Amino acid sequence: MTGETNPFESLQEQLGDAAAYIDLDDGLLRRLKNPERILETNLTVRMDDGRLETFRAYRSQFNGDRGPYKGGIRYHPDVNRAEVKALSGWMVYKTATVDIPYGGGKGGIVVDPSELSATELERLTRAFTKELRPFVGADKDIPAPDVNTGQREMNWIKNTYETLENTTEPGVVTGKSLDSGGSEGRVEATGRSTMLTAREAFDYLDRDIGDATVAVQGYGNAGAIAARMLAEETGATVVAVSDSSGAIHDPDGFDPADVREHKRDTGSVVGYEGTEELTNEELLTLDVDLLVPAALQNAIDADLAESVQADMIVEAANGPLTPDADDVLTERDVAVLPDILANAGGVTVSYFEWVQNRQRFGWTEARVNDELERVITDAFDGLTEAYETYDVPNFRTAAYIVALKRVIAAHAESGTWP
Numbered sequence: 577m578t579g580e581t582n583p584f585e586s587l588q589e590q591l592g593d594a595a596a597y598i599d600l601d602d603g604l605l606r607r608l609k610n611p612e613r614i615l616e617t618n619l620t621v622r623m624d625d626g627r628l629e630t631f632r633a634y635r636s637q638f639n640g641d642r643g644p645y646k647g648g649i650r651y652h653p654d655v656n657r658a659e660v661k662a663l664s665g666w667m668v669y670k671t672a673t674v675d676i677p678y679g680g681g682k683g684g685i686v687v688d689p690s691e692l693s694a695t696e697l698e699r700l701t702r703a704f705t706k707e708l709r710p711f712v713g714a715d716k717d718i719p720a721p722d723v724n725t726g727q728r729e730m731n732w733i734k735n736t737y738e739t740l741e742n743t744t745e746p747g748v749v750t751g752k753s754l755d756s757g758g759s760e761g762r763v764e765a766t767g768r769s770t771m772l773t774a775r776e777a778f779d780y781l782d783r784d785i786g787d788a789t790v791a792v793q794g795y796g797n798a799g800a801i802a803a804r805m806l807a808e809e810t811g812a813t814v815v816a817v818s819d820s821s822g823a824i825h826d827p828d829g830f831d832p833a834d835v836r837e838h839k840r841d842t843g844s845v846v847g848y849e850g851t852e853e854l855t856n857e858e859l860l861t862l863d864v865d866l867l868v869p870a871a872l873q874n875a876i877d878a879d880l881a882e883s884v885q886a887d888m889i890v891e892a893a894n895g896p897l898t899p900d901a902d903d904v905l906t907e908r909d910v911a912v913l914p915d916i917l918a919n920a921g922g923v924t925v926s927y928f929e930w931v932q933n934r935q936r937f938g939w940t941e942a943r944v945n946d947e948l949e950r951v952i953t954d955a956f957d958g959l960t961e962a963y964e965t966y967d968v969p970n971f972r973t974a975a976y977i978v979a980l981k982r983v984i985a986a987h988a989e990s991g992t993w994p
């Protein structure tokens with residue numbers, strides 16, 4: 577990882593690239609490049625040994641023109657203001673790309689969750705929810721999982737909010753477990769949209785995905801499920817995967833579900849039977865047909881982009897390429913399917929969860945998956961239409977054109993406050 581590129585500046589550059597193709601007032605563009613508000617807070621938590629510990633936490637509400645702010649909460653030691661701002665902005669343009677009625681938000685706590693016990697994490701999550709309480713709600717701002725958070729944390733958020741508000745409002749947060757009001761298919765949704773995007777892109781480019789070899793960087797919710805779905809649903813061969821401990825490779829391919837079991841048992845993908853070890857950088861530059869970055873932002877910078885051998889990159893992570901890497905890959909004719917489409921399955925099924933919570937009526941998994949497929953394939957068609965109509969150099973700019981036009985339309989229809 578470069579660690580140098582400011583992700584918020586990356587978002588602003590991506591927006592600027594797309595804005596050049598549409599008629600957009602400079603003042604409005606400045607507005608659409610910056611968050612509406614950011615909560616920065618310090619959470620005080622009693623640790624198991626009786627000590628009080630303080631954790632910095634953020635929630636950025638970037639834009640609410642198209643609906644309530646929506647986006648995940650990340651627990652990671654590197655969480656910072658610029659990252660949260662970028663991630664919340666990407667949510668705005670993601671929900672607009674797939675045309676679901678939300679704005680964008682994102683939050684995070686500066687913490688290494690592997691160093692906390694479950695009870696400490698529960699107290700930390702409840703402390704954050706107490707701070708968030710005035711700002712969130714089913715019609716205001718709806719958190720969800722992101723890196724190092726999942727159903728358990730979302731269930732705690734729901735329970736804390738409902739207790740403090742003396743109500744039942746499961747739609748205040750999505751990504752909950754089924755028994756706490758979650759949706760079928762939400763856990764798999766990010767990986768599923770990654771698979772669907774890859775399938776549509778191979779088809780659009782007249783390539784057979786069934787013959788493709790795949791490398792996946794990051795083996796958590798997004799990466800492990802994308803790998804499994806690519807193998808199971810498209811017939812692609814997964815030949816390399818990685819996590820923060822390292823990477824594994826077998827040119828003949830392996831069963832991604834079995835690797836996940838191995839990671840569950842041992843804590844890492846490394847050491848999986850029949851594979852050789854690679855560095856993460858070797859994985860990113862492997863000679864494969866499809867590369868799926870599914871870890872963190874800035875995974876590929878311009879230097880590394882020069883060495884990428886994949887023909888296509890489908891971004892399961894948010895912001896895995898720096899803008900300079902994007903330029904190099906565009907120049908080198910590597911097709912990049914952007915995060916704001918490829919990983920939008922997560923927020924789309926979060927939307928379905930929220931709809932079910934409001935209806936107090938659960939959908940079957942088949943219905944969720946069918947509706948998700950429709951949303952992603954429609955969005956893919958919208959993106960390729962813009963790609964051809966505006967004759968833009970890459971799919972990312974096409975996606976931002978589609979998304980910006982939707983946000984601008986909603987903004988215009990809202991009128992102007994003094």
Ligand SMILES: NC(=O)C1=CN([C@@H]2O[C@H](COP(=O)(O)OP(=O)(O)OC[C@H]3O[C@@H](n4cnc5c(N)ncnc54)[C@H](O)[C@@H]3O)[C@@H](O)[C@H]2O)C=CC1
Nearest residue numbers: 722723724766794795796797798819820871893894919922
């Ligand atoms: N969980 C969700 O619903 C969604 C997640 N995303 C994005 O997907 C990405 C991954 O998120 P999740 O899978 O939810 O997180 P996770 O916490 O479940 O998994 C993250 C994985 O990345 C690995 N990792 C971290 N640093 C790495 C490195 N330098 N090299 C290789 N692997 C590394 C970790 O070991 C872990 O396997 C993030 O960018 C997130 O914002 C996007 C949309 C929805």
Ligand SMILES: O=C(O)CCC(=O)C(=O)O
Nearest residue numbers: 647648720722922923926
């Ligand atoms: O499910 C959601 O609402 C948001 C997931 C998320 O944080 C993302 O798409 O990056």
